[in-house]
Amino acid sequence: MALLDLAHVTKHYRNTRAVEGVSLSLEQGETLGLVGESGCGKSTLGRLALGLEEADEGRIFFRGAEITRWGYDRWRGLRRNMQMIFQNPLSSLNPLFTVEKIIGEPLTNYEKISKEEMKIRVGEMMTLVGLEPGLAGRRPHELSGGQRQRVGIARALILKPELVVCDEAVSSLDFIIRGQILALLREMKEQLGLTYLFIAHDLGAVKQISDRVAVMYLGKIVEIIRTERIREDACHPYTRDLLEAVPVSDPTLRKNGKTLIKGELPPAGESVQGCGFHSRCPYAERVCCEQTPVLEKVNPLHQAACHRVLRLS
Numbered sequence: 001m002a003l004l005d006l007a008h009v010t011k012h013y014r015n016t017r018a019v020e021g022v023s024l025s026l027e028q029g030e031t032l033g034l035v036g037e038s039g040c041g042k043s044t045l046g047r048l049a050l051g052l053e054e055a056d057e058g059r060i061f062f063r064g065a066e067i068t069r070w071g072y073d074r075w076r077g078l079r080r081n082m083q084m085i086f087q088n089p090l091s092s093l094n095p096l097f098t099v100e101k102i103i104g105e106p107l108t109n110y111e112k113i114s115k116e117e118m119k120i121r122v123g124e125m126m127t128l129v130g131l132e133p134g135l136a137g138r139r140p141h142e143l144s145g146g147q148r149q150r151v152g153i154a155r156a157l158i159l160k161p162e163l164v165v166c167d168e169a170v171s172s173l174d175f176i177i178r179g180q181i182l183a184l185l186r187e188m189k190e191q192l193g194l195t196y197l198f199i200a201h202d203l204g205a206v207k208q209i210s211d212r213v214a215v216m217y218l219g220k221i222v223e224i225i226r227t228e229r230i231r232e233d234a235c236h237p238y239t240r241d242l243l244e245a246v247p248v249s250d251p252t253l254r255k256n257g258k259t260l261i262k263g264e265l266p267p268a269g270e271s272v273q274g275c276g277f278h279s280r281c282p283y284a285e286r287v288c289c290e291q292t293p294v295l296e297k298v299n300p301l302h303q304a305a306c307h308r309v310l311r312l313s
C-alpha cells in the first residue's frame with residue numbers, strides 16, 4: 001500500500017488553475033522528485049498533500065485511509081507524521097527564537113515533556129543534523145545559510161515524521177552547501193526511514209536525491225519516470241527540455257527558477273485547449289492543439305502525457 005495517494009486532485013485559486021486533476025502515489029521509503037518551472041503548481045501540490053490546502057476536487061489517501069476532508073482535529077493527529085522543509089529558512093524560522101526553541105517547538109506542541117527532556121532531545125537532533133551544541137543559544141540571523149537549513153531540517157524531523165515535503169529545500173543554497181544538505185537529507189532518510197516529496201524547479205537537484213521524478217507543467221503531471229532511466233528514456237518534450245537545461249554550470253544562465261526553454265508560459269489562469277505544452281513544443285501537431293493528452297503508461301514504470309510519444313511507443 002502506498003504511503004500517500006493523490007487521485008485526480010484539483011485546486012484552483014480565483015484566477016489560477018494551480019493543480020489540475022493530478023494523480024500521484026508515494027511508496028513508503030521512496031523519494032519522489034517533483035520538478036517544473038516556477039508557478040506550475042508544485043508548492044500547491046505539496047501543501048495539498050500535507051492538508052495545508054483543501055482540494056477542490058479529487059481524493060487524498062494516507063496509508064489507504066481517505067483524509068481529503070478531515071477536519072482540524074483529525075489532521076492535528078496526523079500532521080506530526082507529515083512535515084515540511086522550506087526554501088528560505090530565514091523567513092520560515094522565527095527570528096526571535098533561539099535554535100533550541102525553534103527545534104524544540106514541535107515537541108512542546110505535540111508532546112508533554114519536561115524542559116530537561118526537551119533539551120536532551122533537541123541536543124540529540126542537533127548532533128544528528130550536524131549542528132554544534134554551542135549553537136543552541138543562537139538566533140537565525142547569527143547562523144550561516146547551511147546552518148539555518150540544518151535547523152529547518154532538525155525542526156521538521158524532531159517528531160520523527162513519516163512523510164516530509166521538501167519545498168525547494170536546497171534552492172537558495174550555493175553549490176557546495178547544496179551538496180552537503182542533499183547528503184544530509186539522504187542520510188536522514190536512511191536513518192529515520194523517511195519518505196520524501198522533493199520539490200524543485202531544478203532537475204539537477206531533483207536527480208541527485210530522487211528515486212522517481214514527476215514532471216509538472218501548468219498544473220498537470222506530464223511525465224513520471226525512474227531517475228536512473230531519465231536520461232535515456234524521458235520522452236515528453238518538456239522533460240527533454242528540462243534535461244537539456246540541467247548541465248548549465250554558469251549560474252548567470254539560470255536565474256529565478258526559469259529554465260532555458262524557449263517560448264513563454266500561457267498567462268496564469270488561462271484555460272489552454274489541447275496539450276498545455278503545445279505552444280512551446282517543436283513537435284506539436286493538430287491533435288496537440290485540440291485534445292488534452294492523458295497520463296498513460298509507456299511501460300509499467302514510466303508514464304507520459306503526450307500524443308506523439310504515446311503514438312510512437
Ligand SMILES: Nc1ncnc2c1ncn2[C@@H]1O[C@H](COP(=O)(O)OP(=O)(O)OP(=O)(O)O)[C@@H](O)[C@H]1O
Nearest residue numbers: 013014016018037038039040041042043044045268
Ligand atoms: N494562495 C494563493 N492564492 C492565489 N493564487 C495562488 C496561491 N498560491 C499559489 N497561487 C498561484 O498558483 C500557481 C501555482 O503556484 P505554486 O506556488 O504552487 O507554483 P510553484 O510551481 O511552486 O512555483 P514557485 O516555485 O514559484 O513557488 C501560481 O500561478 C501562483 O501564483
